[in-house]
Amino acid sequence: MGLFSRKKKSDDGDDARRDESPAPEATDGDHAAEAAGEPTPEVNISFSSFRGVGAGSGPARDAPGAAPADPAPADPPADPPARPSQGTPARELPLAPAAPPAQLETVKGLRDNTLLRDALAALPEKPTPAQLLGVARQLLHGHIFLRVTGDVREQIEEGGRATLSFGVAKNGDKSYMLVFSSGRALSDAVKADGNQATSAVAQPVGMILRHMIDNGFDGLIVDGASAPRRIVLPREVLERALGQADPELRVKAALAQPRDTDTPKKVAAVLAARPPLWVAVGPSPDDESKMGIAEARLANGTRLLQVYSHPLEVVAQGRTERAMPFGIEKIARVLVDHPELGGIILDPAGPLMTLTREELDPVLALAAEAGEDPLAASD
Numbered sequence: 160m161g162l163f164s165r166k167k168k169s170d171d172g173d174d175a176r177r178d179e180s181p182a183p184e185a186t187d188g189d190h191a192a193e194a195a196g197e198p199t200p201e202v203n204i205s206f207s208s209f210r211g212v213g214a215g216s217g218p219a220r221d222a223p224g225a226a227p228a229d230p231a232p233a234d235p236p237a238d239p240p241a242r243p244s245q246g247t248p249a250r251e252l253p254l255a256p257a258a259p260p261a262q263l264e265t266v267k268g269l270r271d272n273t274l275l276r277d278a279l280a281a282l283p284e285k286p287t288p289a290q291l292l293g294v295a296r297q298l299l300h301g302h303i304f305l306r307v308t309g310d311v312r313e314q315i316e317e318g319g320r321a322t323l324s325f326g327v328a329k330n331g332d333k334s335y336m337l338v339f340s341s342g343r344a345l346s347d348a349v350k351a352d353g354n355q356a357t358s359a360v361a362q363p364v365g366m367i368l369r370h371m372i373d374n375g376f377d378g379l380i381v382d383g384a385s386a387p388r389r390i391v392l393p394r395e396v397l398e399r400a401l402g403q404a405d406p407e408l409r410v411k412a413a414l415a416q417p418r419d420t421d422t423p424k425k426v427a428a429v430l431a432a433r434p435p436l437w438v439a440v441g442p443s444p445d446d447e448s449k450m451g452i453a454e455a456r457l458a459n460g461t462r463l464l465q466v467y468s469h470p471l472e473v474v475a476q477g478r479t480e481r482a483m484p485f486g487i488e489k490i491a492r493v494l495v496d497h498p499e500l501g502g503i504i505l506d507p508a509g510p511l512m513t514l515t516r517e518e519l520d521p522v523l524a525l526a527a528e529a530g531e532d533p534l535a536a537s538d
Contacts, residue, residue: 223266223342223345223346223349250509252281252282252289252290252294253289253290253292253293253296253477253508254475254476254508255274255278255293255297256510257509257510257511258418258510259273259414259415259417260274260276260277261417263417264342265343266343266345266346269345269359269361271340271341271342272300272301272302272303272340272341273301273341273415274297274300274301274415274510275297275298275301275303275341275381276340276341276343276344277297278294278297279294279340279381279382279388279389280388281293282294282387282388282390283387284387289475291390292471292475293475294390294392295392295396295471296400296472296475298364298379298381298397299400299404299408299471300364300408300411300412300414301364301411301415302361302362302363303338303340303361303362303364303367304338304340304345304359304360304361304362305323305325305326305337305339305360305367306325306326306337306339306345306357306358306359307323307357307358307359307360308323308324308357309324309356309358310358311358311359311360312358315360323360325337327376328380333377334376334377335376335377335379335380335391336367336370336371336376336378336379336380337380337383338367338379338380339359339381339382340382343385344382344384344385347382347384347385348383351384363408364408365401365404368398368400368401369401371394372394372397372398372401376394377393378391378392378393378394379392379397400469400471403470403471404435404469405434405435405468405469407434409429409434410426410430410436410468411468413425413426414468414505414506414510414511414512415510423512423514426512426514427518427519427520427521427522428521430487430490430519430521430522431487431521431524431525433486433487434468434487435484436466436467436468436484436485436486436487436490437467437468437469437470437472437473437482437485438452438453438464438465438466438467438482438485438490439453439473439476439480439482439483440452440453440480440481440482440483441480452483452485452493452534453465453480454500455504455507461501462499462501463500463501463503463513464490464493464494464502464503464504465503465504466485466503466506467482467505467506468506470482472506472507472508475508476507476508486529487522487525488525488528489529489533490503490522491519491522491524491528491529492530492531492533493532493534494519494522494523494526495526496532497532497534500516501515501516502514502515502516502518502519503519
């Protein structure tokens with residue numbers, strides 16, 4: 160069986176297409192962020208402890224006490240010549256710009272979770288569930304900050320993997336970890352309560368989410384002092400998202416980095432290391448009794464297989480497809496057996512990356528491990 164096109168247009172204006180495939184068992188990711196619309200509670204602040212600080216976790220410094228000035232963003236690096244288009248420069252939530260933000264800091268020396276920061280900044284006063292989803296998926300890129308009592312650097316030096324006291328918001332019988340996306344958000348928190356005897360430490364988001372789950376918190380309040388740029392993410396949403404994620408979030412970390420000429424090679428190397436991946440599946444436009452895998456066509460006619468780092472990335476596109484696990488070996492086999500495909504588009508909802516067949520050489524080498532063409536259907 161061969162490849163065939165859909166007549167429906169995709170969200171970004173390119174022709175959406177599908178590969179014909181046997182009916183799969185799809186991952187139920189479509190409702191993973193339905194509960195993300197809780198209002199930010201008016202709460203009392205107490206403290207809890209976090210034991211997990213280690214080398215390489217991220218920067219630690221005094222919490223900024225003054226309103227930071229926004230530095231002028233640098234021009235983003237240009238893609239290498241003849242690369243396929245990376246998409247439009249800006250999109251509305253739950254989608255995001257094709258490239259990650261060029262402005263990395265809102266407080267000098269403190270690198271933000273830029274994708275989470277900008278997704279929060281794009282929220283209207285009354286966000287829709289889809290817009291809340293746009294924030295929830297960007298949380299998974301990189302790190303977030305805890306604001307702790309005292310000097311975190313001294314505590315780490317004295318205690319190694321120190322037990323740190325961080326803020327917790329309590330609302331009735333519910334408790335939420337207070338976390339921050341950026342230096343600006345930390346500054347807002349200091350201005351709100353006037354407590355400058357605090358400092359900040361960045362931790363990998365996976366570590367924070369595991370702490371939240373293991374210690375029975377009801378969710379996260381992100382940038383709670385930065386109204387309207389704040390959000391409550393319930394435990395149910397985050398626990399499910401973490402359970403479906405690569406424990407190391409390798410693809411998301413790679414896509415969040417500033418782009419340069421070596422970025423395609425770095426992303427291809429991450430893919431070749433076999434992180435969990437997904438494709439989007441749905442009924443074939445020509446025969447609804449059969450299922451197809453979504454592909455995309457760029458403006459120059461290049462056909463790309465759509466590949467995703469997490470099921471929430473499929474949901475964010477707002478279409479009817481569902482996420483199905485699809486290992487990198489199977490992706491390589493599809494590309495080898497279907498030379499009309501020019502490569503892949505990774506996380507089309509943004510930030511995204513297109514990779515040509517040539518850039519995917521370390522991936523294509525894995526094709527033999529997948530056996531026969533995963534798109535081939537038996538009669």
